[in-house]
Amino acid sequence: MYAQLVDTGQKAVQDDATMSAEDRAFQQRIDADVKIEPQDAMPEAYRRTLVRQIQQHAHSEIVGMLPEGNWVTRAPSLKRKAILMAKIQDEAGHGLYLYSAVETLGVTRDETTEALLAGKSKYSSIFNYPTLNWADIGTIGWLVDGAAIMNQIPLCRCSYGPYARAMVRICKEESFHQRQGFDLLMAMCRGTPEQKAMAQDALDRWWWPSLMMFGPPDASSVHSAQSAKWKIKLLSNDELRQRFVDQTVPQAEYLGLVIPDPDLCWNAERGHYDYGAIDWDEFFAVIAGNGPCNRERLETRRKAWDDGAWVREAAVAHAAKVAARDRAAKEAA
Amino acid sequence: MSAAVDATAARATSAPVAVDARLADALLQLADSPLVLAQRLCEWIGKGPVLEEELASTNVGLDLLGQARLWLGYAGEVEARTGAPSRDEDALAFHRDQQEFRNVLLVEQPNGDYAMTLARQFWFDHAHRLLLDALTRSRDERIAAIAAKSVKEVAYHVQRVDDWIVRLGDGTDESHARMQRALDALWPYTGELFVDLPADAGLVADGVLPARAALRARWLAEVDAVLATATLTHPDTAFMHAGGREGRHTEHLGHLLAEMQFLPRAYPDARW
Numbered sequence: 348m349y350a351q352l353v354d355t356g357q358k359a360v361q362d363d364a365t366m367s368a369e370d371r372a373f374q375q376r377i378d379a380d381v382k383i384e385p386q387d388a389m390p391e392a393y394r395r396t397l398v399r400q401i402q403q404h405a406h407s408e409i410v411g412m413l414p415e416g417n418w419v420t421r422a423p424s425l426k427r428k429a430i431l432m433a434k435i436q437d438e439a440g441h442g443l444y445l446y447s448a449v450e451t452l453g454v455t456r457d458e459t460t461e462a463l464l465a466g467k468s469k470y471s472s473i474f475n476y477p478t479l480n481w482a483d484i485g486t487i488g489w490l491v492d493g494a495a496i497m498n499q500i501p502l503c504r505c506s507y508g509p510y511a512r513a514m515v516r517i518c519k520e521e522s523f524h525q526r527q528g529f530d531l532l533m534a535m536c537r538g539t540p541e542q543k544a545m546a547q548d549a550l551d552r553w554w555w556p557s558l559m560m561f562g563p564p565d566a567s568s569v570h571s572a573q574s575a576k577w578k579i580k581l582l583s584n585d586e587l588r589q590r591f592v593d594q595t596v597p598q599a600e601y602l603g604l605v606i607p608d609p610d611l612c613w614n615a616e617r618g619h620y621d622y623g624a625i626d627w628d629e630f631f632a633v634i635a636g637n638g639p640c641n642r643e644r645l646e647t648r649r650k651a652w653d654d655g656a657w658v659r660e661a662a663v664a665h666a667a668k669v670a671a672r673d674r675a676a677k678e679a680a
Numbered sequence: 681m682s683a684a685v686d687a688t689a690a691r692a693t694s695a696p697v698a699v700d701a702r703l704a705d706a707l708l709q710l711a712d713s714p715l716v717l718a719q720r721l722c723e724w725i726g727k728g729p730v731l732e733e734e735l736a737s738t739n740v741g742l743d744l745l746g747q748a749r750l751w752l753g754y755a756g757e758v759e760a761r762t763g764a765p766s767r768d769e770d771a772l773a774f775h776r777d778q779q780e781f782r783n784v785l786l787v788e789q790p791n792g793d794y795a796m797t798l799a800r801q802f803w804f805d806h807a808h809r810l811l812l813d814a815l816t817r818s819r820d821e822r823i824a825a826i827a828a829k830s831v832k833e834v835a836y837h838v839q840r841v842d843d844w845i846v847r848l849g850d851g852t853d854e855s856h857a858r859m860q861r862a863l864d865a866l867w868p869y870t871g872e873l874f875v876d877l878p879a880d881a882g883l884v885a886d887g888v889l890p891a892r893a894a895l896r897a898r899w900l901a902e903v904d905a906v907l908a909t910a911t912l913t914h915p916d917t918a919f920m921h922a923g924g925r926e927g928r929h930t931e932h933l934g935h936l937l938a939e940m941q942f943l944p945r946a947y948p949d950a951r952w
Contacts, residue, residue, distance in 0.1 A: 409731070416726040420719060423943035423952040424770045425749050428722070432742050435725055439734040446731070456731075481943060481952075531952075539950050647727065655729020657858065658794050661851025662730075668850060 349407040349471045349495055350400040351562045352634065353580075355573040356392050377578050382508040385451035393577050397507055398452050399468070400579060405445035406463045406470035408438045410644050414478040415487065423481060430527050431484060437520045444513040451509045464649050472630060473560050475638030482535050482542070482549035488528015490550075490557040490595065496521045497591045498561070501581035510579070529598065536602045543603070550599065551607045558622070559630040561588040592620050697762045699882065703820075704759040705782065706883055708772070709925045710815075710823075711751030712783035714744035715773060716933070717804065719940050720791055729794050736840055740801070743833040748773075750826045774944035778933045785924040786869035788933040792862065795855070798844050799862035805837045806902050807873040807895065814890035823888065842906045849910025856911065863907075864915050871920025874899070 363371060370390050376383070383389055412435050419435065422428035446456045462468035473491055478484065496518060503514040535542040562584040565571035574580035592611075599606050610623035632638065721741030728734040752769040760766040767775070786804055791797045812834055815827035848855040874896040876884060883889045907913060923929070943952070 409726075412726040412734075416722075419722045419725055420939050421942055423774070423947075423950070425745065425752075425773055427952055429742060429745050429749075432722065432725070432738055432745065436735055436738040436742070439731055439738070443731050443735070534952055538952075539947065541947055542950050651727040651729070654727075655794065657852070657854050658729035658733075658848070661848050661855030664855075665847040665851040 349498065349560075350403040351469070351471060351560070353396060353400045353403065353570060353574065355396045355570045357569060357573045360569060360572045360576060374576070377506050377576075380506075380578075382511065383506050384508045392573075393579075394452050396574065396577070397510065397579060398449055398454050400574075401445055401449050401452075401510055402454075402459050402462065402468045403470060405442050405449065405459065406468060407474060408442040408445065410463075410470045410474045410648065411491075412438050413644055413647055414474060414476070414640075415484060417478045418481060418484050421481070422484075427531065434488070434524050434527065437524065441513075441517050441520070444516065448507075448509040448513050460652065464645070464652055466636070466645065469634065470644075471560060472633040472638065473556050475633050475641045475644060476552065476556050477640050479552070480545045480549060482532060482545040483553070485528045485531030485535065485546070486549040486553045488524050488526075489532055489598070490528075490553050491560070492521050492524040492528060493595065494557050494560045494587075494591050496525060497587050497594075498582075502579075504578075504581065506578035529602075532602055532604075536604065546602070547604055550604050554607050555625065555629075556633075558588055558592070558625055559627075559633075561585075561591070563627055563630065589619055592622050596620050700758050700762045702879060702883060703888065704755050704762065706880055706889055707751050707755035707758060707823075708780075708782040711748045711755055711772070712781050713787050713804070713808075715748035715752070716781070716783040716936065717787040717800075718742075718745040718748060719936055720787065720797075720800075723791055724797065737797075740837050740840070743830075743837065747826070747830045747833070750829070754822050754826065770944065774941045778929050778937055779927040781929065781933060781937070782925050782927065783933075784869070784872045785921050785930055786866060786872065788924070788930060788936060789866060789869065790932055793858060795848060795858035795862040796865065798841060798848065799859065799866050801837070801841045802845050802863070802903065802906075803866055803870045803873070805834060805841050807870070807899050809834045809838050810895045810899055810902075811873075811890070811892065814895060817887075818889065819887040845906055845912065846910045849907070849912040859910070860912055863912060867915045868917065868919055868921050872922045872924055875922055875925070877925060 361370065361374075363374070366374065369388065373383075373388065373390055373393070383393075415431060415435050415438075419428065419431050422431050446459055449459050450456060459468065463470065473494075478487070499514050499518050499521065503511055503518060505511045505514070532546050535546045565584045571580055571583065575583075596606065596611065608623045610621065612621055614621045633641070636642075718741045721737055721744070724737055725734070728737055749769050752772045756767045756769065756772055784804075786800060789796075789800055809831060812827045812831035816824050816831060818824045818827065845859065848859040850856070874892045876892050880889055884891050903914065921930075944950070
């Protein structure tokens with residue numbers, strides 16, 4: 348997902364007997380579905396976990412602009428170019444809300460950005476894959492934004508108020524993004540044989556990484572169980588992945604595309620699609636920095652940050668000058 | 681029928697065709713500058729100096745692209761009235777070569793550092809707003825309507841770029857130096873914004889287009905006021921480049937178009 352393998356810093360799920368009185372009171376509020384707000388007391392582990400989770404989510408929005416930016420200058424019609432620009436702009440906006448949500452937890456945007464650039468804070472594995480043809484842009488909307496929605500709709504009900512409220516707004520925009528992706532692919536699948544081949548090639552490359560976005564099975568993970576207890580993770584990775592597969596298979600059929608999984612089949616008994624084994628070695632390699640584009644993505648962000656340093660410094664210096672002049676004018680008056 | 685009557689009849693039918701051909705060209709001049717500048721702003725996506733600027737710069741790019749589409753749509757309609765094969769916005773954007781583009785040279789200049797991008801925007805946005813404002817009084821109703829919609833958007837572009845010129849001019853020593861260097865470098869491309877092409881004289885006389893030369897004094901007063909606040913200046917050099925609006929471009933446009941037009945050129949039968 349946009350946040351994967353979020354470390355809660357816990358070795359075991361906290362149990363009521365060993366919790367401090369404050370932590371027990373906090374857990375009771377969570378259990379009663381009371382939203383936690385920035386000014387409220389909260390356990391340090393809850394705060395730190397949320398910071399990690401929201402930072403990863405924010406970075407995913409910002410790094411996620413890069414694979415799309417790779418094609419925005421080559422969009423094949425003016426309408427598609429306008430749609431893609433608007434979509435990428437939405438993502439910058441999502442990054443902005445989420446960085447603000449992190450700030451409510453006491454971590455500045457500069458600190459969050461520096462954590463990304465230093466490689467300390469992760470972003471979703473999916474954005475380390477390249478966009479090689481125009482159909483990749485539609486496929487990202489359809490699969491990647493589709494997977495993100497699957498995870499983020501439950502997060503609209505998560506326990507931390509600012510994060511939950513940001514999710515409500517983000518989900519509305521994500522569903523538009525998913526629809527534009529599907530619409531782009533429809534045009535290509537109904538187009539020339541070359542266009543259809545591009546769409547199939549894109550699905551072949553993005554299918555498995557999209558399933559990996561949800562993260563490895565986590566039914567026995569301490570971190571996931573603790574996050575679930577805090578209500579900042581509402582469904583398990585496998586539950587979300589299954590929902591995604593069930594939703595997506597009929598859409599691929601409608602497009603006339605073949606999902607690259609020979610084991611994919613409907614299981615009438617379970618009422619779900621069965622799917623083949625995911626290559627978790629690939630996932631962990633990408634998370635560890637060895638995906639096709641990890642180096643380029645971080646380099647691009649670092650270069651943008653470094654090249655923009657003089658602009659940000661100037662803006663701060665100018666604001667200080669204006670404030671000093673205002674003070675001097677008041678004193679003179 | 682006498683030869684004299686023939687000639688009159690020929691004039692009666694060919695005159696509107698010639699006027700429409702000129703009008704189509706004038707509309708491409710209005711379309712291509714925002715189109716090319718939007719393409720340049722797309723190159724910044726994901727690489728801006730601060731997140732708020734990612735939003736603002738893309739916003740400006742989206743406005744410009746939207747305006748270009750309106751002008752191109754109208755240009756295609758007017759062109760079709762001349763009996764030429766009908767071209768929609770995409771045919772005009774993706775299937776013309778660089779010598780057929782009518783944008784000013786300023787907007788095709790590379791992004792450079794953020795100062796260069798903002799200097800380009802500063803010189804252009806002020807002229808763009810004055811031109812659009814004058815076009816709202818065009819005797820051609822479609823032109824007046826497109827200009828009326830666009831000028832509201834460009835008023836925001838001007839406000840944003842003025843703020844940045846002041847911030848960077850009156851920021852740090854480095855930002856001041858970069859900003860001044862960028863303004864100096866692009867100054868020779870500002871003359872073309874105010875050239876009245878002889879071929880457009882008829883449209884100006886008919887009140888379809890404004891005289892651009894008449895806009896320059898106001899533009900200079902506007903930019904000078906901002907530059908003074910920003911502790912910046914413009915050079916005094918009189919030399920000015922020109923030719924973009926007649927299809928004579930710098931080396932940069934061909935590369936920009938090669939990238940922008942690649943897919944529709946490589947797959948001419950595809951619909952996207």
